[in-house]
Amino acid sequence: MAAEAKLPAHAKPRRRHDPDRRSNISDAALDVIAEHGVAGTTHRKIAEAAGVPLGSLTYHFATLDDILAEAFTKLANQTADGFEAAMAQVGNQAQARAAVVRLITGELLNDPRTMVLSYELYALAVRRPELRRITDAWMARSRAAIGRFFDPDTTLMLDALIEGLSMHRALSLAPMPRSTVEAAVERIVNIPCP
Template sequence: MKVPDWSAATDGPAEKQRRRHDPHRRARILDAALDVIAEHGVARTTHRKIAEAAGVPLGSVTYHFESLEGLVGEAFTKLGNRTADGFEAAMAAVGNEAQARTAVVSLITGEMLNDPRTTALSYELYALASRSPQMRHVTDAWMARSRAAIGRFFDPDTALMLDALIEGLSVHRALSLAPMPRTTVEAAVERIVRIS
């Protein structure tokens, strides 16, 4: 008679205990929600798809988040915070206005805002916020942090204009078959700074 090899079992008490007390599960669910939204759009996002993407039971998603709307809102807040963190890091790395202008150009032309996943998620958020006043709080908080980061080197009106330029040119570059060259982006930033 063959003795079973219980050491190969993956669902023993230790494994069950680890899953039950997974301190990062909520964060994984939020990241999975962003993945699902990027792939399927908000309209086709479900609790079940998020649970599958996170590798957790469906009940775990509904345990951590009371509603799909709340989960999507928190996921987009996480996206906004990551992007605002990127703005803050970019502006913290410079020491004067000339370097800040270069940093703004790099935000527009760099990878952070031009990553296909981030672009898709941003458009989903914009579309949702256009119909949901509650979601506008997410976009407003994101923009406020971005403007504050830019505002370390520019007055409030200029920071507002530069923030709008970053958003607009990022959209233009993402959708254009011939994206605006960096030299044109540099000229746009210079014009805004010069006239303000």
């Protein structure tokens, strides 16, 4: 009987059937986008990051745009899941206002990787309107989570405030203090409806 070739201890054997390969590829795409931006993202870099043969990408995705769309959908869903989880712990409007402040100032939206990926998605969606379905679905889920406690106009304003203040806090050399964020949320919530 011939001796079987042994793989080095650090090498992972490649499986012919990997039911998670498509998901792993989109995860790797997010890693590549976070490091190189959309402009620097290639099939080759994604395949290398995913640890799969280059041909595996074209087997699972027709184009690089398809990979980007799935990766950004995953990002949007993860962030929307975070919104829903934050608002699910809320029992009244006062707690909802505090939860909105935590969304603006907390880790979910202020994680550097999430911020970079979000801005890459925004820029790509501006250039490729077909990808706005991803941002639109993301906003719809965020608004649904917030809207359990506020009227539709206030919900729309709070959702825009969350995005805007998160961006300002991320990009400013002197980040806005939490007290200013709290005041902004209070002002929007207390605006009299016409």
